[in-house]
Amino acid sequence: MAANMAEVTLIDALTMAMAWELEHDPGVVILGEDVGVNGGVFRATAGLQKRFGEDRVQDTPLAEGMIAGISIGMAAQGMRPIAEIQFMGFIYPTVDQIINHAGRMRNRTRGRLTCPMVLRAPYGGGIHAPEHHSESTEALFAHMPGIRVVIPSSPARAYGLLLAAIRDPDPVIFLEPKRIYRLNKQEVEDNGKALPMDVCYTLREGSDVTVVTWGAMIFETMKAADQLARNGISCEVIDLATISPIDYETILESVEKTGRLVIVHEAARSCGVGAEIAAIVAEKGMYDLQGPICRVTGYDVVMPLFRREMDYLPSVKKITDAIGATLHD
């Protein structure tokens, strides 16, 4: 084991990545509500203010639009701000800043200025949170040109992709599946190495069906793949990782091999990112398909409160059922 190799949770990995970058790039600044003294609502920035000082890790007022606006200004002038929004449910005041300014900076200035900022936010359900703390609205940002949307699904990808997001010259919405913040640990070497964005990560190779998913749903999907493997069904599991732009080559090549596609996401079904993936495969992979494309998603309702939230989220059974159905077609 390398000296700086440790078994860490996903949230530990995020802290590690931010600490690395604070240490190695003087332009990196963290800002957000309670990110400093308190260490963040989920402790993602715990200890960073103490270590790097109040100039580098700044507590802000409860004003998400302002957090985004300040970040854009700093980014356009060459700094690398990492802004935290406490929950994705609070991200909507930033939409004007993100869509109208962050996403357009490069285009508006004809390439003279870019906007190298990261907007971090925990997203997704399954932690028994109250209203508007649990939904997955990644499709909102994925629809917007000029903005990259990245979602890690393991400690290693949390570390590598956050580093890549910070170093990228354009804005990244970095959504963190909070249900798996502390669900498991993984050996991650704190070596400052970024992982590539804009590509999928194939977590399991298989020959019968391609299952594309991201975020916390990786957990259920891998379980489903394990179960099906015992019945002789071989699933290829792909972590989408970058939600926008989508690495459709990896998906298309997998579908070319398996001939079948199931998409799993916890966001509501209609106009979700799954619809975009299905459309791409219908357009470019039509002749490889041996059965209909199938989606396993949340429902088109407000994310329910905690007593019903596990009914809303795709379960292992819903995923295995869908895979079974697409294989029988």
Added chain:
Amino acid sequence: MTTFNLPDLGEGLPEAEIVSWHVAEGDSVKTDDLLVSVETAKAVVEVPSPYTGVVEKLYARAGDIVATGAPLVDFSISATAAAKPEVVATEDAATVVGNVPTGGEVLQETAVAGSSRRQKQGRIKATPSVRTQAKRLGIDLADIVPTGKNGQITGGDLESFVAKDKVQARSRSSRPKAIVGRSDQLRGPRRVMAQSMSNFRDEVALCTLFDDADIHEWINKRSMTARFLRAIVAGCVAEPGLNGFYDADTMTHETESRVDIALAVDTEDGLIVPVIRNVEAMSIGDIRAAVEDLKQATRKRTVAPQDMINYTFTLSNFGMMAGRYATPLMVPPTVGILGTGKLQHDVVAVMGGIEVHRRIPLSLSFDHRCITGGEAARFLAAVIQDLELPE
């Protein structure tokens, strides 16, 4: 005994006020049951039970202020439940709201970035509609040479494959039975057939007359075979000459008074021809019963050899499967055989108008050495007349 300490319910808030308890000491609770409502500086938070067990002690009362991390509830947990609390409140897991589940599992994964690693091993390319069509026809797309863009099998490829190789395609559509070549010496009924057909060819001067019987008026549609048998009797009454034998050696034509009709029945072993005797003396009900008995006997293979010889006329109801008309061959020395084809819905002219009627195609073969065309035509006319009766 397990003590549950007040977790940090929000952003490192130091304390919380108990608003109300949802359990009392001595209560049994399950994981996720509502335990207590507490008010932090931010909100009223419902705290679910982290364990399944019995509440032994509550450390605070409603209205009390409890410090984060201070004991809140003692649980007594059954051995099985204690082994695996579903939610472990770890030190400083820190959520404003809800519980972030924690687990000690170490993730082992191989994550391959992007697609460059893959070697192409393309499967068959075809549109869903072509796949569906091929599935319906029982054709394996792997057998088809693609001509489409990017090696794709087009609808045209499928069509030309079907046209070029129809027989093969059909054999595939009934995959369980492959065609296997073999050589068998004829035996049993098939051997008898071979002999009688050779005799027939050497002796008989065959002539066949075709017509249809319009059964639009039929009331009882059951047992068509019984109706055919009765119609044959009617034919025999009109022209007894067809009900009998011809002996070529002595040039003798025998007309029989009994009407013993052989029924040609297709079985796996070949054609067998059990006989129903004295049909002329039977009512339609008797005939139906006799046909039913015969079917049973045929199916069970209990037709005795003596019940398959010495008949005077033959009925071949070949139209069960397909075939409208035929030239049925009688077995010498008999001189007549009636073939009934596949029931059709035909457009017929009725009193200057057009109607659709059910009709049975009839083929009457006779031995022209002893029967004239006129006799055969009158026989057939009588058959038709009887068949067209309502019942």
